[in-house]
Amino acid sequence: MKAFLVALCLALLSAPAWAISDPREMLPDPAQEARAEQVGSQLRCLVCQNESIEDSGAQLAHDLRAVVRQRVAAGQTDSQILAWMVARYGSFVRLSPPLTLTTLLLWATPVLALLVGSGAALVGRRSFAPAPAPLNAAEQARLDELSRPA
Amino acid sequence: MIARRRLLLAAPLGVAAAGGVAFWSMLTRMQGGTFDPHDIGNPMLGKHLPDFDLPGIAPSPGFSSRDVLAAAQRQPVLINFFMSTCIPCAEEAETLDALSRQGVAIWGIAWEDEPAKSAAFLDRYGNPFTRVGTDRRGTAAIDFGLYGVPESYLIDRTGRIVWHMAGGLSDVVVEQQLTPALARARV
Numbered sequence: 001m002k003a004f005l006v007a008l009c010l011a012l013l014s015a016p017a018w019a020i021s022d023p024r025e026m027l028p029d030p031a032q033e034a035r036a037e038q039v040g041s042q043l044r045c046l047v048c049q050n051e052s053i054e055d056s057g058a059q060l061a062h063d064l065r066a067v068v069r070q071r072v073a074a075g076q077t078d079s080q081i082l083a084w085m086v087a088r089y090g091s092f093v094r095l096s097p098p099l100t101l102t103t104l105l106l107w108a109t110p111v112l113a114l115l116v117g118s119g120a121a122l123v124g125r126r127s128f129a130p131a132p133a134p135l136n137a138a139e140q141a142r143l144d145e146l147s148r149p150a
Numbered sequence: 151m152i153a154r155r156r157l158l159l160a161a162p163l164g165v166a167a168a169g170g171v172a173f174w175s176m177l178t179r180m181q182g183g184t185f186d187p188h189d190i191g192n193p194m195l196g197k198h199l200p201d202f203d204l205p206g207i208a209p210s211p212g213f214s215s216r217d218v219l220a221a222a223q224r225q226p227v228l229i230n231f232f233m234s235t236c237i238p239c240a241e242e243a244e245t246l247d248a249l250s251r252q253g254v255a256i257w258g259i260a261w262e263d264e265p266a267k268s269a270a271f272l273d274r275y276g277n278p279f280t281r282v283g284t285d286r287r288g289t290a291a292i293d294f295g296l297y298g299v300p301e302s303y304l305i306d307r308t309g310r311i312v313w314h315m316a317g318g319l320s321d322v323v324v325e326q327q328l329t330p331a332l333a334r335a336r337v
Contacts, residue, residue, distance in 0.1 A: 064292065
């Protein structure tokens with residue numbers, strides 16, 4: 001049990017497991033490798049489309065990881081590598097696309113949803129029918145009579 | 151009041167009907183190959199052919215981007231990326247074969263494939279290609295913005311990518327897209 005707990009703690013403490021299937025893919029310099037992972041985790045795998053290239057097992061992701069590492073090793077900056085990818089695959093390759101005219105709707109959607117929701121709530125509140133008038137004496141007497149146990 | 155109630159009842163039906171029509175047209179276009187929900191809109195479209203130099207399937211020589219540019223001076227070149235284990239590549243083989251018999255210059259690039267397997271694929275499904283190159287590490291493909299096989303790129307005489315298709319070529323795609331693109335590129 002103790003061994004299991006220790007193993008569990010170690011597993012929880014360890015760094016996230018990337019999809020690198022072969023340690024030879026990794027750069028020898030840990031700082032450079034960390035930077036490559038950081039850049040790669042911002043890039044979309046175009047095959048699975050909802051995973052970063054660091055997470056994906058697709059062949060294309062493998063190739064793109066290799067390119068990112070080559071460019072990190074060659075001393076390129078993060079933004080140079082991202083620009084290189086965007087030139088080939090468009091802004092869609094970035095998991096967090098920049099704010100442009102075409103991505104405006106994407107970024108504005110949370111605000112728009114909030115506005116539409118609050119608007120709907122406000123209109124809904126207003127259109128509620130007013131509470132019915134209280135019962136008069138005759139109606140109350142009739143209600144009492146009806147609800148009296150037989 | 152009754153009219154309003156009727157309107158409220160009709161509204162969801164109307165929305166469902168509109169959704170149905172939209173869905174039907176989407177599925178029809180997906181089947182025809184004119185719509186792909188996964189398409190990312192290749193930014194290489196309109197740009198110049200990237201530089202590459204690929205080995206061939208021995209003993210045939212491969213080709214480089216310079217060879218493509220030289221050939222594109224005479225007529226537009228369709229570059230087709232394929233792979234031996236890719237089912238849509240086998241499916242489009244007939245369409246490619248028909249195109250090559252009509253005289254369209256098609257140059258093939260085997261993506262991430264062992265040359266022996268690519269050769270076996272061409273033996274089995276026919277070889278519509280003028281030249282075949284092998285991109286074993288997929289580096290040329292990345293410069294094309296390729297994200298899957300098959301993908302096709304049409305190069306005009308100025309060396310620009312004037313048309314692109316991510317996915318298999320079908321008769322519908324050829325008729326609706328490639329033929330007009332070829333006509334434009336030949337002007």
